[in-house]
Amino acid sequence: MQDNTAAADHVDLCIIGSGSGLSLIDDDINDWQIALIDNGIGPNDAFGGTCLNAGCIPSKMFSFPATYALAPTHAARVDVDLGVQGIDFKAIQARTFGRTDAISASGLAGLIRRENLQVLFGSATFVDDHTVRVGHRQITADRIVIAAGSRPRQVRAPGFDDPYLQAFVYTSESIMRVEELPQRLIILGGGIEAVEFAHIFAAMGSQVSIISRSEPLLRALDSSVAIRVTEELAQRLVLRLNQSVIGLDSDDAGGVVVSTQDAHGIEYTYQADAVLTCVGRIPNGDQLRVDKAGISLDEKGFIPVDQYLRTSVPHIWALGDVCSPQMLKHLANAQARLVKRNLLAERAGRPLEARDERFVPQGIFTEPQVASVGATEEQLQESGVDYVVHVQEYASVAYGWAMNDIDHFVKLLADPTGEHLLGAHIVGPDATILIQPLVQAMNLNQTISDVAKGQYWIHPALTEVVENALLGVLRVAAEQSAAL
Numbered sequence: 155m156q157d158n159t160a161a162a163d164h165v166d167l168c169i170i171g172s173g174s175g176l177s178l179i180d181d182d183i184n185d186w187q188i189a190l191i192d193n194g195i196g197p198n199d200a201f202g203g204t205c206l207n208a209g210c211i212p213s214k215m216f217s218f219p220a221t222y223a224l225a226p227t228h229a230a231r232v233d234v235d236l237g238v239q240g241i242d243f244k245a246i247q248a249r250t251f252g253r254t255d256a257i258s259a260s261g262l263a264g265l266i267r268r269e270n271l272q273v274l275f276g277s278a279t280f281v282d283d284h285t286v287r288v289g290h291r292q293i294t295a296d297r298i299v300i301a302a303g304s305r306p307r308q309v310r311a312p313g314f315d316d317p318y319l320q321a322f323v324y325t326s327e328s329i330m331r332v333e334e335l336p337q338r339l340i341i342l343g344g345g346i347e348a349v350e351f352a353h354i355f356a357a358m359g360s361q362v363s364i365i366s367r368s369e370p371l372l373r374a375l376d377s378s379v380a381i382r383v384t385e386e387l388a389q390r391l392v393l394r395l396n397q398s399v400i401g402l403d404s405d406d407a408g409g410v411v412v413s414t415q416d417a418h419g420i421e422y423t424y425q426a427d428a429v430l431t432c433v434g435r436i437p438n439g440d441q442l443r444v445d446k447a448g449i450s451l452d453e454k455g456f457i458p459v460d461q462y463l464r465t466s467v468p469h470i471w472a473l474g475d476v477c478s479p480q481m482l483k484h485l486a487n488a489q490a491r492l493v494k495r496n497l498l499a500e501r502a503g504r505p506l507e508a509r510d511e512r513f514v515p516q517g518i519f520t521e522p523q524v525a526s527v528g529a530t531e532e533q534l535q536e537s538g539v540d541y542v543v544h545v546q547e548y549a550s551v552a553y554g555w556a557m558n559d560i561d562h563f564v565k566l567l568a569d570p571t572g573e574h575l576l577g578a579h580i581v582g583p584d585a586t587i588l589i590q591p592l593v594q595a596m597n598l599n600q601t602i603s604d605v606a607k608g609q610y611w612i613h614p615a616l617t618e619v620v621e622n623a624l625l626g627v628l629r630v631a632a633e634q635s636a637a638l
């Protein structure tokens with residue numbers, strides 16, 4: 155990576171982080187001198203952030219072929235006898251990283267050609283609110299954007315800091331580049347990464363066990379969805395729930411032993427060839443010395459930002475995982491677009507634009523797929539908001555019959571008048587696609603009636619389950635108000 159010491163030490167804009175921060179750089183700000191600082195992702199110190207190098211994109215390039223491995227089970231439901239001859243893990247690795255590494259390299263090469271941009275490789279720390287240090291350079295900037303992302307949380311238990319044992323421990327940044335497919339893989343954690351990687355590695359041929367300190371998996375989701383996913387994964391994987399990890403040791407056969415303890419103090423041991431930690435991510439603000447710029451982190455380590463994505467220091471902005479607990483790429487991208495518009499607005503003396511993050515959807519690419527937007531039923535109950543609920547089974551529509559689906563559903567939560575959705579949760583095939591009209595309805599303030607009745611729904615496509623879910627929740631609301 156270029157570290158051009160002849161370049162100016164004062165710039166108009168300094169960006170920390172080459173993930174979503176990269177999209178700030180385009181021809182609209184060609185008249186600004188820009189510094190972009192990045193310290194790289196994963197074992198290769200890859201340029202371009204998490205999504206491209208170790209997150210959304212490679213993990214989905216693994217999970218798509220993994221889903222084929224379940225085709226025999228799905229096919230058997232509709233009287234087709236399929237066999238999987240095998241999955242070529244090395245070929246999937248080569249195809250995935252052949253593509254993402256090339257995009258990372260060409261993206262960097264394209265940036266370096268920009269005359270108004272200097273790219274600095276290393277870890278940025280603040281010296282004061284206008285000055286950032288990277289290696290031996292100090293860059294002063296009129297404005298700074300912090301887009302430094304997050305990193306995997308480490309497990310704190312005896313053995314996890316042992317250099318010999320660390321060779322067996324992987325995170326999302328290293329597991330997809332593992333030299334050999336582990337025969338026995340233990341995944342620690344019960345969240346999104348855990349269920350996505352469990353699906354991938356079980357399909358590739360590893361014996362996968364998930365160890366989670368709570369129950370069900372995906373506990374932050376609507377509980378009916380979380381329970382459904384947990385039940386289905388339990389049919390294919392070993393689940394050890396409600397157990398806390400208390401240690402890691404070597405075994406006599408060249409592997410490792412993970413020790414756990416349950417709520418009653420009973421201890422268990424599990425042998426593995428590799429351990430993947432999926433116990434959450436830590437925002438990287440703590441490594442930036444933001445206090446030197448006059449910024450304090452919140453109690454969870456995020457950089458606080460206002461409705462315009464400005465930090466407490468008006469010329470320092472933040473976006474993405476470093477300031478957003480949801481940690482989702484489509485949110486980081488939207489924030490980068492907003493920061494860009496606000497930088498231009500400020501330059502032109504126009505009013506700033508506020509963010510709208512009421513209805514940020516989420517898709518989880520395990521088997522079964524999950525998608526959700528808005529409130530869960532538990533959140534509505536906790537906050538005392540009145541609601542009506544309707545669950546529409548895939549099995550209730552013609553395409554669900556064609557699939558012979560018996561397990562999956564769309565769950566809608568609406569205000570008691572049946573006018574607007576409060577939450578939508580889907581578990582089952584193509585959930586991440588089926589949710590989109592509901593995301594649209596909530597973000598564009600469309601009524602349930604308009605979305606359900608104001609358009610043609612293709613017959614007999616699976617989207618009819620969404621249409622019927624909308625009609626169903628309208629019916630429940632009407633019945634409830636008639637009963638009052």
Ligand SMILES: Cc1cc2nc3c(=O)[nH]c(=O)nc-3n(C[C@H](O)[C@H](O)[C@H](O)COP(=O)(O)OP(=O)(O)OC[C@H]3O[C@@H](n4cnc5c(N)ncnc54)[C@H](O)[C@@H]3O)c2cc1C
Binds near residue numbers: 201202206
């Ligand atoms: C396995 C996995 C799968 C995921 N799948 C999905 C998905 O399917 N859908 C989805 O929406 N989201 C997904 N995510 C989340 C998504 O990847 C992140 O929300 C998103 O990439 C965050 O973007 P960002 O720009 O905030 O941070 P990043 O893309 O991480 O960019 C931050 C950059 O800053 C650099 N940096 C950090 N500290 C410093 C410093 N001090 N100095 C200089 N540079 C620094 C880092 O090296 C990095 O390049 C996934 C995440 C993981 C781990």
Ligand SMILES: NC(=O)c1ccc[n+]([C@@H]2O[C@H](COP(=O)([O-])OP(=O)(O)OC[C@H]3O[C@@H](n4cnc5c(N)ncnc54)[C@H](O)[C@@H]3O)[C@@H](O)[C@H]2O)c1
Binds near residue numbers: 342343368517
């Ligand atoms: N498809 C997607 O959108 C996608 C995919 C992967 C990751 N991500 C993003 O990345 C972020 C991180 O994912 P994740 O699965 O690591 O986090 P998560 O917050 O979804 O799950 C973390 C899990 O680790 C457990 N945990 C936390 N601390 C622990 C400890 N000390 N010991 C044992 N268990 C512990 C939690 O109980 C939870 O089950 C998420 O916020 C998510 O938005 C998104």
